[in-house]
Structures are given as C-alpha cells and as structure tokens.
Amino acid sequence: MGDPHYITFDRLVHHFQGKYTYILAQTIPNLPDTLTQFSIEGMNYPLPLSRHITYLKEILINVYNHTVRFRQKKQLLLDGVRVIPPARPHEGIRIYQRATRIYLETDFGLYLSFDGNQNAEIKLANTYKNRVEGLCGNFDGSYRNDFTKPDGVWVRNVNAFGESWKVPLKRTISRLRRDVTSEDDSEEEPDPGLFQGCNKNMLEQQNSTSRCQILTESNGPFVNCHSTISPAFYFTSCLFDMCIEEDDDATLCRSLEQYVLACQEQGVNMEGWRQQTVCAMQCPANSNYSSCMSACPASCADLTSPSECDSPCVEGCECLPGYVLSGFDCVPYKQCGCIYLDKYYEIGETFTTDDCSQTCQCTESSTVSCSNIVCASDEICGISNYARGCYRSGPCMPSPCQNDGVCSETTNDTSLRFSCECPELYTGPNCETERIDQTPFKEKQDHTVAIAVGVVAGVVVVVLILISSAVYLSRRKRKHKHSFERTDKTGDSSFNQSRDALDHSVYEQNYGCIVNAAFDQNEPQNTYSS
Numbered sequence: 001m002g003d004p005h006y007i008t009f010d011r012l013v014h015h016f017q018g019k020y021t022y023i024l025a026q027t028i029p030n031l032p033d034t035l036t037q038f039s040i041e042g043m044n045y046p047l048p049l050s051r052h053i054t055y056l057k058e059i060l061i062n063v064y065n066h067t068v069r070f071r072q073k074k075q076l077l078l079d080g081v082r083v084i085p086p087a088r089p090h091e092g093i094r095i096y097q098r099a100t101r102i103y104l105e106t107d108f109g110l111y112l113s114f115d116g117n118q119n120a121e122i123k124l125a126n127t128y129k130n131r132v133e134g135l136c137g138n139f140d141g142s143y144r145n146d147f148t149k150p151d152g153v154w155v156r157n158v159n160a161f162g163e164s165w166k167v168p169l170k171r172t173i174s175r176l177r178r179d180v181t182s183e184d185d186s187e188e189e190p191d192p193g194l195f196q197g198c199n200k201n202m203l204e205q206q207n208s209t210s211r212c213q214i215l216t217e218s219n220g221p222f223v224n225c226h227s228t229i230s231p232a233f234y235f236t237s238c239l240f241d242m243c244i245e246e247d248d249d250a251t252l253c254r255s256l257e258q259y260v261l262a263c264q265e266q267g268v269n270m271e272g273w274r275q276q277t278v279c280a281m282q283c284p285a286n287s288n289y290s291s292c293m294s295a296c297p298a299s300c301a302d303l304t305s306p307s308e309c310d311s312p313c314v315e316g317c318e319c320l321p322g323y324v325l326s327g328f329d330c331v332p333y334k335q336c337g338c339i340y341l342d343k344y345y346e347i348g349e350t351f352t353t354d355d356c357s358q359t360c361q362c363t364e365s366s367t368v369s370c371s372n373i374v375c376a377s378d379e380i381c382g383i384s385n386y387a388r389g390c391y392r393s394g395p396c397m398p399s400p401c402q403n404d405g406v407c408s409e410t411t412n413d414t415s416l417r418f419s420c421e422c423p424e425l426y427t428g429p430n431c432e433t434e435r436i437d438q439t440p441f442k443e444k445q446d447h448t449v450a451i452a453v454g455v456v457a458g459v460v461v462v463v464l465i466l467i468s469s470a471v472y473l474s475r476r477k478r479k480h481k482h483s484f485e486r487t488d489k490t491g492d493s494s495f496n497q498s499r500d501a502l503d504h505s506v507y508e509q510n511y512g513c514i515v516n517a518a519f520d521q522n523e524p525q526n527t528y529s530s
Helices: 158-163 200-209 211-215 232-244 249-265 469-476
Strands: 021-027 038-047 050-063 066-070 076-078 081-090 093-097 102-106 110-114 120-124 287-293 314-319 323-326 329-332 338-340 343-345 350-352 358-362 368-372 379-384 387-392 406-412 415-421 484-486 493-495
Touching: 021 120, 050 110, 066 081, 066 093, 066 102, 081 343, 081 387, 200 232, 211 232, 211 249, 232 249, 249 314, 314 323, 338 358, 350 387
Parallel strands: none
Antiparallel strands: 021 038, 038 050, 050 066, 066 076, 076 081, 081 093, 093 102, 102 110, 110 120, 287 314, 323 329, 338 343, 350 358, 358 368, 379 387, 406 415
C-alpha cells in the first residue's frame, strides 16, 4: 500500500510514519473571529508487511459543529451515522462524490478529498495563511519552520515533530520556544525521515530492476504527459513503495494511476496506458471501464451533474446506458432512491430522524414514508453501529469504548457490565491505552544520503495544499536542485543530499488546477459552490 509522503502547505516533503491518529491541519488557538475554526485528523495504520510503515486509513474533519469521517471504500460517517453522499449537514458544508473520490467543501475555502484507500488532498484559502498548524505545517511561506511542535518549539527530526501532533493533543508552553520566521533565519534543514522503510542500498537495488521505470521511458505509455508534468517524483515514490512492498503489482498500479490522474486533470490524453501494463481496471456490475469519462458523473441525487462539470475527463468505471450512480453502485434509473432533509437514501433503506421522533423508509416509488415514534422509558435516542435510533439504555449505550473499540454487554450475577474488543493498536478496559510494540525499530545504517520524494500525488497519503500565487512566485525565483537524479538511461541512479522541498521546475502546469493550484489574487478565495 505504500508509506506516507506528505507535502506541506509550504511545499516541504516529509515521510512521517506514525501509526496513530494525528492532526493534519487545524486552525490555531488564537484564530481571529472573522475566520472559521476547523480541524482535520488523519488516522494512520501499520502495513501488514512492515510494522513500522503506515498508510492513511481514515480522515476526520471537525467543522461547523459537525464531525465528518471519510473511511475506507469511500464510506461516509456524518456525526457518527453512516450516510450516502451527497449530504448538506450545514449551509456552509457540501459533501459529494465523483468518479474516484469523495469530497468535502466549505464556504470559507476548505476543500478536501479522499479516494477511500489511502490518498488525500487538502486545499485551503490563503486567508488562512499563518493561521493553521499540524503535520501540514503553518502555511507561512517558509518550509524550514514546518517542523514546529504545538508548544512552538522547532525540531529537526520528523518523528519528534510528527508524534507531537498525536491526538489527543498535549499542548504546553515551552521556555525553549524557537521561532523560525523565514528561510533566511536558519541554515538548518529539517530531516524528512526518508530511510524509515528502505535504506540507500535497498533503493539502489530496487532501482536497477524496478518496473517503475515505465513512468520515465521516452517511448512508454506516459510520454505524452512528460512535457506537462514531470514523472520524476512519481517515479521516486513508486520506487520507494515497491521497495517496501516487494514489487507488488497493486503498488505499482497505484503509483501509475496517480500520475495518470494528475495528467488528466491537466487535460492530457492518457488513453491506452492500461493495455501496456498489468493494471487492468476491474469494474463493478452495470459499468465499463472508460479512459475518459466525466469527472462529475450523473447520480440519482444529481442527474444534471455532467452538464455542470467544468473539470477535464478522467478514467474510471462508467455506468452503462440506462444506469446511474446510486451511492457508488450503478442502478437503473427507476431504482433511484430518495432525498430527504438533504440526505440521500437508497430504496428500502430505513432511518430515524435526528430527534428520534420519526422512523422513515425510502419506498420503491422513490418517496419517503415516515411514522411517529417515541422512545420507551428504558430507551435513549442515540447511535449504535453507525445508525441512529431508540436503544435500550445500558453500559454500551452510549459506548464507553474508545479508539473504535467494539462494546459488548456481559452479565455478572444480576448486574450488566461491558467489555471492549479493542483494535490492534490499543488495549485497556476502554481501549484507551496504546499497545506497546515490543519489536525494536532498527534504524537504517546509512544516514548520510537523502532522497526527496516529490509529488507523490497519492501513492499513500499526499496532502496537496492550495498556496497563494505570491508564495509560488517568490519560491520559483530560487533554483532548487533535483533531489533524485537519473544519471543515464541504463537504469543506474545516484541518491543525492537534498533539503527535500519540492522543485518548482517539476510543476510547469497551469496553477489553476486541483493539484498544487494557487489562488489568483483577483479570484475568490474558495472553490465552494452551492
């Protein structure tokens, strides 16, 4: 599945491998009243083949007093209840789906997407410049001070930085606070933590035989995009992940898919690449693979979406004629469900209103039928198993188990008690304690060389941030050295010392796109539309 590669607001690449839940980005405590508070958390989880390498499992967004969770397979939890997009829990929040991702937009310029696997994008209006913190940095235009902990202390080590943003956050005021306000204030470079999975020798061995080289071949299936988006960083990221996951086909294909997605977002025709690789796309029932389908396919909740879409086409599984998306399944038009209180429900689905005053069902005629209910005296209105309803009050209602532990009631003599089945990383009566990993982590021996992984664009967790045009123009004036260099065409390579910040020569595409777009100073500072 690959190891995380983060790109901060200020374009620093780092490879923090924490295995818990961390703050990706949140507003600072002393936020001006004119700005809206939010927080975004990322839940990491260890890879099966490498206990010290992780992937992004879930995204949690807190905004406008609502909690939104993007889970694996594009599952959406809204305030603890499983729902099908689209949803409008607040007039300033819009949650919707497209061909390959699920999205959240707000009316103040926050934009987030998740592919339901391990790849995320975050974009943020430049009104939040120097007003955010977390693993994505502080968005102040300087990459060197991105490794700042919650107490304001700058550190060089990526693990010290990353673990300081573990949830729940422990914020203290340090007397040793070190402010780094610009790149000229310090000559010290942050250590991005590159060799936590494969060392230099392993990477060089992988490079000599890697199938990732198809990305850079001058006569390969991706050559049409080389002049628009350099494949260099995608190649390096592919090399990394293939090294960790032992040349796995699925890992290779994810790397290639992310490059193709970035190219298609720039309008480049990428037809035919799957036929030249091992990456055939398997589509579900009532759909076929398309190399160029609408980025905004029609759904039961929005049949006019394609006609209103201004994004370039993308590859994906397109519903057959006469079928339309219901959730993420293609169904006949006559099987479309219901929209009720800005939420979509499939035919036959039952649900309870937020105050537990009604229980409703989406009927075959695509209408909602409701009946009034009252919770019994021994019941409470709550959420269990991601569904709202009237549930018997007891030790598991509400659940005392933390960190996604599963609560079960047990009987001891005449009293009811509970037990928590904890996920792998936690233990304790309420799954409140982190499980100590007894396997010692062996540091790689070669620490003198570093590779910069550039635009991973979603090989695991890529946090691509919207930065201002002013930052882009000022950074572009500085010449960065490529962090990974192919020395010849025979497959040999050299791994060179680098500060691991993105080289702007890689990004010569239009900066109005989703990937690494920058707001034009004369344009509105958000992408939200009602």
